[in-house]
Amino acid sequence: MIKARNVSLVYRDGTVALDDVNLDLHAGGLYYVIGPSGSGKTSLMKLLIGIEFPTTGFLEVMGQPMRKRETAKIRKLRRDIGPVFQEFKLISGRTAIENVIMGMRFLDIPMNKAKELAKNALVRVGLEHKAFTLVDRLSYGEAQRVAIARAVARRPALILADEPTGNLDHDNAVKIFRLLESFKDRNTTVLITTHATHLIGGCNADALLCVEKGKISIERRGGRT
Amino acid sequence: MKNIGYFLREAGKIIRYNSVSNIFSFLGTGLILFLLGLVVAVWGISSQLVVLLQQEAEISAYFDKLPENPEDIINSIKSIDGVWNVSYVGAEEARSRMENILGDESHILDLFEKNPFEPYLEIRIHLDKIDPVLQSIRNIKGIDYVRDNREVLEQIKGISRALEILGYLVIAAVSITTLVIISHMIRQGIYHNREQIKTLRLLGAPDRFIGFPFVLVGFLLTFGGGLLASALITVLINRGYAQLGGAMPFIPLPPKDRLLLGIVTLLLSGSAALGILGSLFGLSSINKENQG
Structure with missing residues (x-):
């Protein structure tokens, strides 16, 4: 699913975001990427979705080498990824269900089916009653759940959630984690970054990827890494 | 086809978002195209005149x-x-x-x-x-x-040539102006929607999906301008023929319906083509500004 060999990411200003990272993450796994703020978690997510590219080393996501010259193929690859962004990136002026459907409009999914998938996803995140509410009027936690619904509705092979609990309180943060964990199955890999390590105590992750100053060490949990 | 309703709604949203500028663009394009129609009409009439005078040489x-x-x-x-x-x-x-x-x-x-x-x-x-x-x-x-009578004939030929050159110049000026107006409007629309565009790209949306509503906006604005220009030129030619036909019956005017059909066809097809082309120019900025 994800293969990294000696991957480093150095920004233009010389900041070393990731340093000699080696990973082998398998399909259907649940992985938490943990570490303090500024350790390189978001940089890893940016590499995995193709916003940034490795300065050195080789990175492959679902068989697609992540190279700058392959941006067209990477754009296609993103259709198999369900991203949950730290700042949600919902489209304002649209309802919750419109935002969820938006992630499927350009896929080969008939509109009736897309509506059904969107509705089911909103039910799954507990927001069916807000389906026709403008996202601008949702609370922070609700907006986060719409973002999750958008990511999962199209049944991606890989869910990438970057700090999905952001500023949520303890209970809501745990709920979001459990919700994201629930999407893990044989076909879907879930990767969640968080600096709130105290919230993932009871998680059933396959592994924790501990990021510290750009280096990643792997702490196995489920023995599948 | 499943997204046609979505594309139309998006186009409407983009137009409404900057409604004042878009209304002026529509009016400006309409008036520019009207000028084009006017020059083409004069050109058509003078060409007819020259042909007849040449026949009468x-x-x-x-x-x-x-x-x-x-x-x-x-x-x-x-x-x-x-x-x-x-x-x-x-x-x-x-x-x-x-x-x-x-x-x-x-x-x-x-x-x-x-x-x-x-x-x-x-x-x-x-x-x-x-x-x-x-x-x-x-x-x-x-x-x-x-x-x-060679001098007279040469003068007529010269006037015809000058009108032809003027016609080409006006066509070039109208094309460039329309392209600049529309591409500028599209760039504005892209700028206002930059966050949405970035999000769609991160979700894997292809450029043609992202860009189509903008192409539609360019098409609607200029085609609307083309319709406006066609309406104005139709009124003008109808009135002009009524007056010229009565006051100066010796001027050999081409058949009105044929002239109008030619001009309206030119205005509508030209405006549609310019709208799409202007949008595509405007859309090229999407690639420069929103890579990712």
Whole structure:
């Protein structure tokens, strides 16, 4: 699913975001990427979705080498990824269900089916009653759940959630984690970054990827890494 | 096709978002296209005029002495390539024509004791063959002098050429202006929607999906302008024909319906093409500004 060999990411200003990272993450796994703020978690997510590219080393996501010259193929690859962004990136002026459907409009999914998938996803995140509410009027936690619904509705092979609990309180943060964990199955890999390590105590992750100053060490949990 | 409703809604949203600028763009494009229509109309009418005048291009040939049988000379001239009609004008007819031209002043002809006009041949030719025709006629035995009206004909040709060049210049100016207006509007739309565009790209949306509503906006704005221009030019040509036809019936106007159909077709197809092209120019900025 994800293969990294000696991957480093150095920004233009010389900041070393990731340093000699080696990973082998398998399909259907649940992985938490943990570490303090500024350790390189978001940089890893940016590499995995193709916003940034490795300065050195080789990175492959679902068989697609992540190279700058392959941006067209990477754009296609993103259709198999369900991203949950730290700042949600919902489209304002649209309802919750419109935002969820938006992630499927350009896929080969008939509109009736897309509506059904969107509705089911909103039910799954507990927001069916807000389906026709403008996202601008949702609370922070609700907006986060719409973002999750958008990511999962199209049944991606890989869910990438970057700090999905952001500023949520303890209970809501745990709920979001459990919700994201629930999407893990044989076909879907879930990767969640968080600096709130105290919230993932009871998680059933396959592994924790501990990021510290750009280096990643792997702490196995489920023995599948 | 499943997204056509979405694309139309998006286009409407983009237009509404910057409604004042878009209304002015629509009006501006409409008026620019109206000017184009106007120039094309004048061009069409003048071309018709030139063609008719060229068809009417006429030279006069005078005899060295009154021939006993002018038919021989007439037949010789008719056989020249580039001549399409020859008619004999007798001295009395020549005088009568001059009286018609002089109108109230025709009494001055009475000052002459006898008819001052001589018979001559009125020869209609194809203007592009004037030189060889003149040479051939001058070589015919019995012809003394040929008056060719070349200056007038050359002037008409010159005016026609100038109008043609002006037409091309106006087409170029209208095209460039419309492209700049529309691409600018599209860039503004892209700028206002940059966050949405970034999100769609991160979700894997292809450029054609992201860009189509913008192309639609460009098309709708300029095509709307084309419709406005067509309506204005239709009104103008209808009124113009009504007035010119009454006041100056001697001006050879082309058939109104044919002229209108040509101009409206040009305006609508041109506006649609310019709208799409302008949008595509505007969209090129999406690739520069929103990579990711």
